Amino acid sequence: MKNNEFVKEITNIDENFAKWYTDIVLKADLADYTDTKGCIAIKPYGYAIWENIKDYTDKKFKKTGVKNTYFPLLIPESLLQKEKDHVEGFAPEVAWVTEAGGEKLEEKLCIRPTSETIISTMYSKWLSSWRDLPYLYNQWCNVLRWEKETRPFLRSREFLWQEGHTIHETAKEAEERTLQMLEVYADVVENLLAIPVIKGIKTEKEKFAGADATYTIETMMYDGKALQSGTSHYFGQNFTKPFNIKFQNREGKEEYAYQTSWGISTRLIGAIIMAHGDSRGLKLPPKVAPTQVVVVPVAMHKEGVKEKATELYNNLAENFRAEIDVRDQYSPGYKFNDWEMRGVPIRIEIGPRDIENGVCVLVRRDTAEKIVVNLEEVNTKIAEMLEDIHNNMYKVCKERMEQKTTIAYTLDEFIQNMNTNQGFIKSMWCGDVECENKIKELTAAKSRCMPFEQEKISDTCVCCGKKAEKMVVWGRQY
Amino acid sequence: MKNNEFVKEITNIDENFAKWYTDIVLKADLADYTDTKGCIAIKPYGYAIWENIKDYTDKKFKKTGVKNTYFPLLIPESLLQKEKDHVEGFAPEVAWVTEAGGEKLEEKLCIRPTSETIISTMYSKWLSSWRDLPYLYNQWCNVLRWEKETRPFLRSREFLWQEGHTIHETAKEAEERTLQMLEVYADVVENLLAIPVIKGIKTEKEKFAGADATYTIETMMYDGKALQSGTSHYFGQNFTKPFNIKFQNREGKEEYAYQTSWGISTRLIGAIIMAHGDSRGLKLPPKVAPTQVVVVPVAMHKEGVKEKATELYNNLAENFRAEIDVRDQYSPGYKFNDWEMRGVPIRIEIGPRDIENGVCVLVRRDTAEKIVVNLEEVNTKIAEMLEDIHNNMYKVCKERMEQKTTIAYTLDEFIQNMNTNQGFIKSMWCGDVECENKIKELTAAKSRCMPFEQEKISDTCVCCGKKAEKMVVWGRQY
Numbered sequence: 001m002k003n004n005e006f007v008k009e010i011t012n013i014d015e016n017f018a019k020w021y022t023d024i025v026l027k028a029d030l031a032d033y034t035d036t037k038g039c040i041a042i043k044p045y046g047y048a049i050w051e052n053i054k055d056y057t058d059k060k061f062k063k064t065g066v067k068n069t070y071f072p073l074l075i076p077e078s079l080l081q082k083e084k085d086h087v088e089g090f091a092p093e094v095a096w097v098t099e100a101g102g103e104k105l106e107e108k109l110c111i112r113p114t115s116e117t118i119i120s121t122m123y124s125k126w127l128s129s130w131r132d133l134p135y136l137y138n139q140w141c142n143v144l145r146w147e148k149e150t151r152p153f154l155r156s157r158e159f160l161w162q163e164g165h166t167i168h169e170t171a172k173e174a175e176e177r178t179l180q181m182l183e184v185y186a187d188v189v190e191n192l193l194a195i196p197v198i199k200g201i202k203t204e205k206e207k208f209a210g211a212d213a214t215y216t217i218e219t220m221m222y223d224g225k226a227l228q229s230g231t232s233h234y235f236g237q238n239f240t241k242p243f244n245i246k247f248q249n250r251e252g253k254e255e256y257a258y259q260t261s262w263g264i265s266t267r268l269i270g271a272i273i274m275a276h277g278d279s280r281g282l283k284l285p286p287k288v289a290p291t292q293v294v295v296v297p298v299a300m301h302k303e304g305v306k307e308k309a310t311e312l313y314n315n316l317a318e319n320f321r322a323e324i325d326v327r328d329q330y331s332p333g334y335k336f337n338d339w340e341m342r343g344v345p346i347r348i349e350i351g352p353r354d355i356e357n358g359v360c361v362l363v364r365r366d367t368a369e370k371i372v373v374n375l376e377e378v379n380t381k382i383a384e385m386l387e388d389i390h391n392n393m394y395k396v397c398k399e400r401m402e403q404k405t406t407i408a409y410t411l412d413e414f415i416q417n418m419n420t421n422q423g424f425i426k427s428m429w430c431g432d433v434e435c436e437n438k439i440k441e442l443t444a445a446k447s448r449c450m451p452f453e454q455e456k457i458s459d460t461c462v463c464c465g466k467k468a469e470k471m472v473v474w475g476r477q478y
Numbered sequence: 479m480k481n482n483e484f485v486k487e488i489t490n491i492d493e494n495f496a497k498w499y500t501d502i503v504l505k506a507d508l509a510d511y512t513d514t515k516g517c518i519a520i521k522p523y524g525y526a527i528w529e530n531i532k533d534y535t536d537k538k539f540k541k542t543g544v545k546n547t548y549f550p551l552l553i554p555e556s557l558l559q560k561e562k563d564h565v566e567g568f569a570p571e572v573a574w575v576t577e578a579g580g581e582k583l584e585e586k587l588c589i590r591p592t593s594e595t596i597i598s599t600m601y602s603k604w605l606s607s608w609r610d611l612p613y614l615y616n617q618w619c620n621v622l623r624w625e626k627e628t629r630p631f632l633r634s635r636e637f638l639w640q641e642g643h644t645i646h647e648t649a650k651e652a653e654e655r656t657l658q659m660l661e662v663y664a665d666v667v668e669n670l671l672a673i674p675v676i677k678g679i680k681t682e683k684e685k686f687a688g689a690d691a692t693y694t695i696e697t698m699m700y701d702g703k704a705l706q707s708g709t710s711h712y713f714g715q716n717f718t719k720p721f722n723i724k725f726q727n728r729e730g731k732e733e734y735a736y737q738t739s740w741g742i743s744t745r746l747i748g749a750i751i752m753a754h755g756d757s758r759g760l761k762l763p764p765k766v767a768p769t770q771v772v773v774v775p776v777a778m779h780k781e782g783v784k785e786k787a788t789e790l791y792n793n794l795a796e797n798f799r800a801e802i803d804v805r806d807q808y809s810p811g812y813k814f815n816d817w818e819m820r821g822v823p824i825r826i827e828i829g830p831r832d833i834e835n836g837v838c839v840l841v842r843r844d845t846a847e848k849i850v851v852n853l854e855e856v857n858t859k860i861a862e863m864l865e866d867i868h869n870n871m872y873k874v875c876k877e878r879m880e881q882k883t884t885i886a887y888t889l890d891e892f893i894q895n896m897n898t899n900q901g902f903i904k905s906m907w908c909g910d911v912e913c914e915n916k917i918k919e920l921t922a923a924k925s926r927c928m929p930f931e932q933e934k935i936s937d938t939c940v941c942c943g944k945k946a947e948k949m950v951v952w953g954r955q956y
Contacts, residue, residue: 032600032603032604034549034550034596034599034600035554035557035596035599036550036552036553036554036587036596039550039551039552040550041547041548041549041550041596041600042547042548042549043547044545044546044547044615047545047546047547047548048545048546050548051546067522067525067526068522068525068526068529069519069520069521069522069525070519070520070525070528070638071512071519071520072512072514072517072518072519072636073517073551073589073620073622073636074514074517074573074622074636075514076513076514079513092579092580093579094578094579095552095575095577095578095579095587096575096576096577096578097573097574097575097576097589098574098575098576098577099573099574099576099586100572100573100574100624101570101571101572101573101624101625101626102570108577109514109573111551111575111589118512118513118514118519121512121513122510122512122519125510126510131805131807137522141620142551142619142620144551144552146578146579147579148579158550158551158552160548327609329609
């Protein structure tokens, strides 16, 4: 009967959000720390969430013509160095293989922090004519970035992701692809994970190392901090020139291709935890929940209860990701807490009196609301309820984002807003990196993006007071 | 119009099988060499085959209760060394990360050649009671083994695979799981890839480093050589003791768990190429072919041809993995060769006269047989034909395996058989590793396995003449 009061062991969400987060990761069996510092083991319950994200996203990719591939994990040092900004951005945080097969290597190999360089080398080898274009390739793989401070899912040295890499005949086509993939990500995060996003373009300072433009979807967590949830980069010819990715164009002339890359990662599991979780634990969006509905028999020792509950479970399992909890070492109360903590969207309680009345009790994880349902209607009711839970979870996040988004006209206002209501701040920005640096120094907030949906707040930069035409959304970040 | 006569560029399969193999890998667009020596890039056409294998296998796994997980890529040196046989087997061929994040590491980390050690460490941490058992976990991931000689798919330094790792309450349950997973692999290779297998147990010499028993499925390639296509290992307590994987058993006493592991890899793509390919190129089993049927319009410039072909394609695409080839820079003849070389099971030719008659022509890749089919019947006919192609491809491999399997009673016979009809040799073996070594030295053949289906060939070892009770299947190997 160990851990029978385990919910009490979760740190209070409003007291110490960081500790609450770690508690959830460990106690909900999503992942665990390993002997490889900064790297986690993703447990079945956590990995099943990733599989659901992956399946959904991969289908969306394929509908837009994307095909999957696989490129080497190890990148020779000389390749990494071909694009100046890129190497400056990534070299400090890579891990190097220097010995292999019992020998010291002549050229050291880095473990990919991202694969632009190795993929560009292959594209250069393969591409010949405009007829071959576009290449719309993606890979689902692991990457490694030697972060100083790590947190499970949010900032793990090794993480799982997908990286799409496309090349195109024209700049226009590549730019359109960049935005198309950002829309796919927005769809994944809003319609699968039930988290509203802000779409926009990164400032020069915040863009990807080597990109002409980085587009982003930004989400807000429970504590008002931002999580960058997916990015899509337009490279122009920044890589195709140093990597010599040329093709014969329709006029028979040689031309460098136009390139994009885009990615989402297991960090999204961190977003789910931090956007939806509450004092009772994890709260999973129904569409990615590994278990959407769990049947908990009450008074399981009484005749016929286990049988009827199992019959109900078998019926549900045909339509939903269902579980039944028949562990005899735990009380129903323990199980209720356990499944709540693990974030299962709907719990079904069924005991002797329910069975007598031909009903069962549905309990929503998001609102704790209970309803009594006829056993004949249970499939329909659950389908409706899952839909409703998704919509409500989205709405709760949306309302929080609205409440925690303020406008600042001056630096003083900016500082006060951020200190009293940590969240997003909308303000005008002159375009100067010095103002970004100053704001970061004073408030620890960074520019999240220049949203596609611009608002004309004022004419002057919130920081320096000079003429400003762009509205930026700012926030502290994970 | 480059490469218009490219089929001629494929090396003759009977002249130089190794070169033929490489030609197919490159020309059928399955994979390519990279700047990372010994590592390949898997192109979309090759990767799609892997995805089909993965999807099918993963579903089979899950039906037996297996769940997916993800463990770190990097393993600290101290962990790798905990199991004596294991480290001896793998340490010589691992790659070491010695620098990361701009610093030299205190303890070097190896890139996983397989994950028994890191996974066992976590199991030790997680396991507490018999109620927690079994753990039936698997991961789909990349691994790295620093091979001296590499070949695309067959022996690549980095390769993709799945590795299942289970722990159990009893030895019996673990042994049953080991055999259960071998049956899953046999099903994948026979029913998906259309390649017959021999199931058996490896000799002491050939078993996995650290295992009590290694079970294998062995397949025969076009040239009579063997390819080990999947293995399943029973570890007993070999890892659970050094890694301290203990649980409280039903009697309340501490006990070490019983363990298994099992894997298949992208090597299976090599098996497909070498078991089925012929002088015209790749020949893909219908169930894993990324394209099962391709529509090639003939006289595409004539009115209505492209439209009718597209209509046919759209109709087919609802039921099959279909393509249409409307490239206008190539002749139909070129396209026929191209799709044959790429191994597509069925090609459909449709030209003006066919359209007039309401028919199209189906051409089988495996037999080159052509049949004229009414357009109304085309879906049914293709479904039947794909089934028939699968069965025929399996039959062709099976017959070859029978023709190239001989019996040897003496060492002289053994040598002669292997030199005149390279293939499998069945013979009795005394159990002494010295005989295995001698046979390898004289014939380059190794014991493939002691098949489950034993035959009593004689009473004496083919090598030393001593008493022998086990029949071994021998063969040269990839």
